[in-house]
């Protein structure tokens with residue numbers, strides 16, 4: 001991992017954003033807990049997403065479906081038969097890799113060495129292998145021919161490539177036999193499809209309309225070594241938009257634009273975001289683009305926008321025997337709607353924001369670390385400091401805090417030198433610090449310090465709230 005990534009991981013732990021799960025027992029691989037600041041950041045992200053997807057669209061309703069679903073759901077969706085990753089083991093180190101990612105990394109290494117032509121040729125063969133009937137065999141052959149070595153041990157000592165199903169299973173009820181096996185959902189989307197009619201009818205929707213949901217998903221990922229980028233338990237923010245067949249590309253383009261703008265409005269610099277078109281379409285898709293962010297570990301997917309055709313509704317209709325068709329009252333036609341999906345990772349969005357916000361600045365021979373979160377998303381919006389713990393200053397600071405709490409997450413701190421208190425807030429990304437000093441008692445005004453510029457404004461206490469609202473509205477990512 002890069003130095004920068006290590007610093008972000010370490011700050012996340014030190015300041016209470018993200019902890020390793022069950023740390024006192026040595027941790028559980030690829031699972032993480034969100035600490036007091038992490039949970040605030042995550043909540044702010046989900047609120048922005050919900051607001052932009054559900055409240056801003058009169059024809060999108062929310063849903064919160066169960067994690068456990070009838071097992072036939074996953075037969076119908078194709079996950080039982082095809083939700084596999086190609087797995088390969090380094091026999092020397094016993095480390096496990098995804099064969100396709102191993103080849104992708106090899107292609108990247110070739111590019112870094114300036115061997116563009118060779119890289120293009122290998123990449124082309126990778127795409128062919130991913131589309132081959134015997135995908136595992138084709139990937140294995142490519143690894144053998146190119147003599148791709150293990151990234152960790154450096155040796156060339158591989159097992160065959162095997163297909164590995166990523167779903168976690170468990171059993172319902174006291175008896176464990178094959179018949180009561182169920183799965184932890186590997187995506188939230190299927191909970192939406194099976195509720196298509198329930199939401200349409202109760203929401204009195206006509207096609208086109210959408211169903212949005214935020215929730216946990218579980219995948220038994222083969223390689224999970226990149227902090228919260230790839231976890232075995234994670235959260236998705238998904239929306240399925242049902243349209244008349246033939247109109248899906250219009251909806252696809254429109255949602256593509258909106259979703260990219262959403263990430264930019266989170267304060268992510270446009271230069272750090274790009275589109276990636278899928279070379280190999282999933283069995284259900286007729287178009288698929290990912291939004292990628294330039295993490296310190298390279299360009300990686302944070303959200304997928306997929307045109308899923310009528311694959312899912314048709315499959316659930318076949319497997320359940322229940323009609324999933326829509327009757328269009330305007331044209332008197334009956335059809336299975338097509339679906340455009342926007343599927344964002346909540347944790348990957350949080351990681352994007354952590355990476356995007358992390359800055360180091362040289363200041364008086366010292367390094368100032370700051371998290372430049374968008375003020376709308378920052379875990380703490382405003383901190384209240386009495387300059388000293390006496391002469392009525394704590395009381396004034398507390399009374400301002402009370403007035404702000406209704407609108408913002410406000411944090412009170414009276415301990416330590418004021419400079420140190422500012423630095424602590426910089427490090428967790430608090431955009432505004434308000435200091436109450438001796439003069440505040442006389443002139444009813446306070447100093448507001450800006451995290452990004454470190455400028456200080458003197459403001460009458462009565463104007464503090466409006467000042468903060470204006471500053472937040474005018475904030476721009478740099």
Ligand code: ATP
Nearest residue numbers: 221229230231234301302303304343344345347348
């Ligand atoms: P990848 O290729 O990185 O495995 P994917 O294409 O399988 O991802 P999707 O099935 O399209 O991912 O899931 C939608 C979103 O869910 C992804 O864009 C990502 O943000 C998030 N996501 C998927 N798998 C994980 C994971 N293991 N940990 C964290 N987030 C994930």
